[in-house]
Amino acid sequence: MDNKLKKFVIHSSLFNHDIIMYLKSHLKLLGFALAGMFICQQAQAEIVIATTRIIYKENSKNVDVRIENRGRSPLLLQTWMDTGDKNEDPSKIVVPFTITPPISRLDPKRGQTVTFVYTGSQALPKDRESVFWFNALEVPPKPSDAQRQDASILQMAFRTRIKFFWRPEGIGGDLASASAIEKIKWSAVRESGKAGLQAANNSPFHVSYSSATLTVQGKKYDVKVDMVRPFSQSTFSVEGLNTIPSGSRLDYNAINDYGGLIKGNVVL
Numbered sequence: 001m002d003n004k005l006k007k008f009v010i011h012s013s014l015f016n017h018d019i020i021m022y023l024k025s026h027l028k029l030l031g032f033a034l035a036g037m038f039i040c041q042q043a044q045a046e047i048v049i050a051t052t053r054i055i056y057k058e059n060s061k062n063v064d065v066r067i068e069n070r071g072r073s074p075l076l077l078q079t080w081m082d083t084g085d086k087n088e089d090p091s092k093i094v095v096p097f098t099i100t101p102p103i104s105r106l107d108p109k110r111g112q113t114v115t116f117v118y119t120g121s122q123a124l125p126k127d128r129e130s131v132f133w134f135n136a137l138e139v140p141p142k143p144s145d146a147q148r149q150d151a152s153i154l155q156m157a158f159r160t161r162i163k164f165f166w167r168p169e170g171i172g173g174d175l176a177s178a179s180a181i182e183k184i185k186w187s188a189v190r191e192s193g194k195a196g197l198q199a200a201n202n203s204p205f206h207v208s209y210s211s212a213t214l215t216v217q218g219k220k221y222d223v224k225v226d227m228v229r230p231f232s233q234s235t236f237s238v239e240g241l242n243t244i245p246s247g248s249r250l251d252y253n254a255i256n257d258y259g260g261l262i263k264g265n266v267v268l
Helices: 029-042
Strands: 004-011 016-024 047-049 053-057 063-069 075-082 097-100 103-106 111-118 130-139 153-167 185-191 194-201 207-216 219-222 232-237 249-255 261-267
Touching: 047 130, 047 153, 053 063, 053 111, 063 075, 063 103, 063 130, 075 097, 103 111, 185 232, 194 207
Parallel strands: 053 153
Antiparallel strands: 004 016, 016 153, 047 063, 063 111, 075 103, 075 130, 097 111, 130 153, 185 194, 194 232, 207 219, 207 249, 249 261
């Protein structure tokens, strides 16, 4: 059971944490399994990013984001951006932004300001937002010699991943209020013989949802919602339904520029 790699992924509507856990242990199989279950429940990221999404407006010289180490040990912080594939090698990703500093040490209870600058190396659309993802990987210090003598050594590397929006000056407006979110047109559809909901976004903004519930004849169904890109359509499945009758009601929670929730509803 030595030197086995276990990877656990925790998703939430606002953050995406990838937790990579390295466990060196001489425990027996059952003990290892129980220890792993306990570790999964207790594991948590030490860094806190001051926002749940980053908005970079075209007329801004740069954007600063504060990251703090809430833990009791120093950490190595590595930052990078990706274009949507969270598994892509950071060294091979090309984006028109620089991040300073890309690597830094974060002492306990201290913070670090990360600065984003648009380089202009890639032309981005002027009529709509572009979306990227910001990654912050926290790596704990190497164990001491005394810790290495322990029969069980645990090291964890947490990655926090949040959305990064480039907002052209010409599109105007924002997602601070419900105005843009209310422009989404919802309709009932059937896909592969199952019921679904189609969201048509005729705005220049990316609209993200954290949750949604469809009420059909008094019964509630969860809708697997996500982000709807500008000037596009997305279809979301509704488990347990083959058709959606007229008069059904959709209640949703959309996410605004500040990471807050905007509640809304629509009758289909």
